[in-house]
Amino acid sequence: MMEYRKLPHGEENEVFSTLGLGMGGIQKCSEVEIEKVIRKAIDHGINFFDFCAGGRNVYVPFGRAIVGQREKVFLQLHFGAVYNSQGDYGWSRNLKQIKDTFQWELESLGIHYTDFGFLHCVDTENDLDELITSGVLDYLKELKAEGKVRHIGFSSHTPAVANGIIDTCLVDMMMFSINPAYDFEKGDEYGIGSISERAQLFRRCERDGIGISVMKPFHGGQLLDEKSSPFGKSLTRYQCIQYALDRPGVLTVVPGVRNLMDLEQLLEFSEAPASEKDYSAIGGFMEIIDTGNCVYCNHCQPCPAKIDIGLINKYYDLSLAGDKMATNHYEKLNIKADACFECGHCDSRCPFHVSQSARMKEIAEYFKTYNH
Template identity: 60%
Template sequence: MEYRELPHGGEKISVLGLGMGYISGTTEEIAEVIRTAIKNGINYFDLAAAERAPYVGYAEAFAGQRDKIYTQMHFGATYENGKYGWTRDLATIKRVFEWELDLFQTDYTDMGFIHCTDDMDDLQTIKRNGIWDYMKELKAEGKIRHLGFSSHNPEVARRLLDTGMMDMCMFSINPAYDYEKGDEYGIGEVQERARFYRDCESMGVGISVMKPFGGGQLLDAKLSPFKQALTKNQCIQYALDRPAVMTVLPGIRNMQDLEEILSYAKATAEERDYSVIGNFTPQKAYGTCVYCNHCQPCPAGLNVGLINKYYDLAKAGDIMAVGHYQKLNRHADDCIKCGHCEARCPFHVKQETRMEEIAVYFKQCDK
């Protein structure tokens, strides 16, 4: 296993980590998967799940091995009803954190992350209602070793970097989200994302990567915006080659998924080589939203790229994406069908029809 050193702190973090969003099975099965991961050198674990049940399996696996692992806990994810929820209520956040510490029999988390901050209004809420002050207090007490955040939005993420207090962040990185084909297609958020990675590196802020496979879309030619499948090893290597990246956190379901991820450590250079993406032409992506936000600003205030991203992730089985969509200030049914986005889209996506489809989908999720 390869390890990378966190600039602020010096922790040696495995380049392969694990997300727990998709894991399932009995407590014993989950515990065995995590023990196997640790035996194979994985030491970094994100602790945001689709439901509460897997936590017990993780706790059993972590028992007696606290000095071998790094935990990434999210302040704003809640499981008080058994399923994943999202909150900005300070009392709830405090209650969840104390529950996690008690369950894992520890008195600290290595990484304390503001959970899923994707818009400016939400960032202001975090500052106003005491969440940020609470986390800084925990940092001073040693209950959080490193402050950080998770986000899908490079503009918001950059604002958090500007606090000068961040040591780590969680960001979605893969070839589809970073899509670019020459200067002609250096559009929208593409350069902003690249600049964010470089800023993290220059500021000594590490990145843990979520969604390395684009919610599974990049592994399926029918779903990929490139109309061609990539392998897991190609996607992992792509993420690891971005500036500031410490570790890649694929979501796994079971032991088979873990074994597939671990195969990266033994993969040849040819098996990891992702240079094939240089052959993907923009025309191959026509009709598919790649979340570039070249359509911004939307006259109705919609974050078109983020709405599309949450929709695609939700359809691919990411339960947490539903909650992330619901907390947006503007939703698909707020579309006024003015034609602005379709006129500006370089990939000719029919967003007005797409917004109708997305609105129906998420309304069904509310039932």
């Protein structure tokens, strides 16, 4: 079954499918097939859609597909993503062009509002300055006040810039590039930030209630082929999706599809066994992996004491980052870190060489001290 996650700063009904859909790869299909893809996605529980880099020909068939079920779906539109007369995607900081594009998007989709209005592709401080000085940010604020934009968000590839935008307290959602190559410093020019910088950003989003929608989960398809993978070894789509979903703050992953067949393959993710989603193989890929740190893959399972080792590590890391809710979540667990009897099973299985038995003792002591 499809899993759903709630937007922290959202209404009760703002609950998103963990498997979303990006429109960036489907524009070469016929309008008939595009409509079929959207209808099938919704019928199978997908309710979150991102329009970044979708062609002009995507909007009208998408609008037809959601007639009578607008309230079932959540749409992410980008203020700065524009299209030329041939329908090709580009980007702009021109306020009039952005206003005209948004009006055209609403009309083409047959809707009166978007759930998310995103500051588009904010990768440098200069990008943010341009969006502010051109009036785009103020325009988004006006639209939110009018109810035409329910939430303001942004897309970025740069942790330092993302932190600066979150500091404004204006945003509820961030779209960020997350995959093992980027997170372990083996990506391209978009894999910006050190291992620790990226991890701290995701933990901050969890702590501050900023939801994350994930772009580039497959590193542009490079991770799916050992010939193009920066690790020299490939991962599957399901491994990449699960990896992204396990990062703190992530609500949904929005891979693109090229056609109905691609969608059908993606939809099998929800029913796939845990073994097909196990991404722990990245622990043995290369020396650059940040060994000694838990990445919550749960390859150490099953624990004889029935401890959810990955989840407890996540709550610990989040609590250290200042997330008080993580401490509350830990306290509600029926089986905590102090249940560990140091059998060593997890230590022998951890692909990242974490001494989990010692870490359980450390975590148990931390929460014991924290609560006193």
